[in-house]
Amino acid sequence: MTTKKNIGIKGLLLSLLFPLAINAQQKATVSVLPSADSPVINxxxxxxxxxxxxxxxxxxxxxxxxxxxxxxxxxxxxxxxxxxxxxxxxxxxxxxxxxxxxxxxxxxxxxxxxxxxxxxxxxxxxxxxxxxxxxxxxxxxxxxxxxxxxxxxxxxxxxxxxxxxxxxxxxxxxxxxxxxxxxxxxxxxxxxxxxxxxxxxxxxxxxxxxxxxxxxxxxxxxxxxxxxxxxxxxxxxxxxxxxxxxxxxxxxxxxxxxxxxxxxxxxxxxxxxxxxxxxxxxxxxxxxxxxxxxxxxxxxxxxxxxxxxxxxxxxxxxxxxxxxxxxxxxxxxxxxxxxxxxxxxxxxxxxxxxxxxxxxxxxxxxxxxxxxxxxxxxxxxxxxxxxxxxxxxxxxxxxxxxxDAKLIPVKFTSPEYKLADKSLPALSVSASEKDGKKHFSIVNIHPSQTMTVELDVKALNLKNASGRIVASGKLQDFNSFADPNKITEKEFKDFKLKNGTLTVTLPAFSVVVIEAK
Structure with missing residues (x-):
């Protein structure tokens, strides 16, 4: 039988665990598949x-x-x-x-x-x-x-x-x-x-x-x-x-x-x-x-x-x-x-x-x-x-x-963004190459969870990378005439390129573009 004391303890545990769930990270592995037959992105x-x-x-x-x-x-x-x-x-x-x-x-x-x-x-x-x-x-x-x-x-x-x-x-x-x-x-x-x-x-x-x-x-x-x-x-x-x-x-x-x-x-x-x-x-x-x-x-x-x-x-x-x-x-x-x-x-x-x-x-x-x-x-x-x-x-x-860059196909299974009884893919990725540079555009639509994405880029033989991000504190944030630069592109550094793996950590509801060569 469940007692009032047990309910109170359970509620306390849930209240402690819920913030952890909100801030938990999800992970995804992306295979990057360069192909000579890939189309050019018009x-x-x-x-x-x-x-x-x-x-x-x-x-x-x-x-x-x-x-x-x-x-x-x-x-x-x-x-x-x-x-x-x-x-x-x-x-x-x-x-x-x-x-x-x-x-x-x-x-x-x-x-x-x-x-x-x-x-x-x-x-x-x-x-x-x-x-x-x-x-x-x-x-x-x-x-x-x-x-x-x-x-x-x-x-x-x-x-x-x-x-x-x-x-x-x-x-x-x-x-x-x-x-x-x-x-x-x-x-x-x-x-x-x-x-x-x-x-x-x-x-x-x-x-x-x-x-x-x-x-x-x-x-x-x-x-x-x-x-x-x-x-x-x-x-x-x-x-x-x-x-x-x-x-x-x-x-x-x-x-x-x-x-x-x-x-x-x-x-x-x-x-x-x-x-x-x-x-x-x-x-x-x-x-x-x-x-x-x-x-x-x-x-x-x-x-x-x-x-x-x-x-x-x-x-x-x-x-x-x-x-x-x-x-x-x-x-x-x-x-x-x-x-x-x-x-x-x-x-x-x-x-x-x-x-x-x-x-x-x-x-x-x-x-x-x-x-x-x-x-x-x-x-x-x-x-x-x-x-x-x-x-x-x-x-x-x-x-x-x-x-006008050549598409680099990618393959991955996205983590889910769940709400009630429905779910959406939380991650979106595309990649291309042009003039010796490779670009990876990655979106995390999840409103509360960080996303760690590991891209297998061994086939691209990349040596260095840099990043840009569009992000903000709240989904409802916007640029107003009183504050026109509240949301802008900023330098992004939360990634690492090591042993043919590009690991990117995306904040909740953010858009990142990584340039590598």
Missing amino acids: KNIYGHFSEHLGRCIYGGFYVGEKSTIPNTNGVRNDIIAALKELGIPNLRWPGGCFADTYHWKDGIGPKQDRPTMVNQWWGGVTEDNSFGTHDFLDLCETLGTEPYLAANVGSGTVKEFTDWVAYVNHQGKSPMSELRKKNNRDTPWGVKIWGVGNEMWGCGGNMTPEYYANLFKQYSTFMTDWNNSDKLFRIASGANVADYHWTEVLMRDIPRNLIEGVALHSYSFVEWEKKGSSTQFDEAQYFKTMETALKMEELVTKHSEIMDKYDPAKKTALVVDEWGGWYEVEPGTNPGFLYQQNTMRDAMIAGTTLNIFNNHADRVRMANLAQTVNVLQAVILTENDKMLLTPTYHVMHMYKVHQ
Whole structure:
């Protein structure tokens, strides 16, 4: 029989043991398997997204040429400098849902003569078209990044679409090239990456995949490469999360010579209808968010398997051109502007998602974080003349070493992060090599336990190493305008390289990148 005294002793023992359990370390062994057949991690996996949504463009990127905030042709100089340092390989514009209501000719010519429109998708605000094709493509030139134009299929025409292609790409004499020259741009920009509509299963027109596949073939047929050099990279509007039938139809019905990429959209959240606060969340909400984030592994695997059936040579890329965390907007802000803060939870989403993309580099060859400035999982936030870099920015900055590097496959069994009756892999790893350097990006998503990771790197013959880390005291920590550097990259030294084993000790909820040679 259990006495009250025994219950008291048991409770005391549990209270003493629980902190030890929280601080206990878990261990994992990672086999590093270099292979001559490994794919290159396409730099375009590290792409970004800029939609006419909330304060992404206006009040974010673009403040206007007359602004007192230092700018180049109306675009903030501090944002230009930050994105140059980040090394963004491509930038998607103008949407998103906005793309299928956007008529590009409204955004060219003298700004005072441009017509206005109502942004029906995002807040019902009036769009004055002061940031248009020239502004965006000139910005991409300044950044040294590849433009990705998402064009209007939902409410546009084939002629409108192909006129845009000619306007930005045609070198010779034609109505569209003459119009471009009239607008003070003699040489074409040579835009290669084109989205043929966006979310055609939803805001792009609520279409069936069979109907859209036929539309795509029509638009793709009339897209001419006016550069007469490299082919255009035509991306079909792809599946919403686990809609595998959508991918099946596109791959089955669209000939390989008409398509270069199939898109996929998937966001991370607590619950779709009740997304929760971006900063005030408990462990259960964190667990649910990471559960949807790590679902990306399954999505990429299953969509790739369908693509492999029709395209075993992997000529068509899987393009995850919208991904990231999605929560309720910050209190007091316009619900249609999707402005949210960015915590260590978002650093976990970024680190694990990019590791998944790296490890699937044979098929995933482009992706776009949603979005760049002031919207969803942004890398930059602004407030009047102030600007800050989010934890997601710092993770992507550490990870830029993987761009165009050769994948080094890894194999391991992850320790578990358990909560109630569910569990998630606590560890995420990817590795690559470039210019004689090897990089290992490692994420520990566990909110309370340290992770010791032993990487067997004997085959790489490494001699020395250094490290960087993104970490903080609480999962809910974020950079504010009052404290913009609360979370930054820091030097990381809690590792050792000895006898062909790289032993790394990761704090709870941290992202580490080790460089070795």
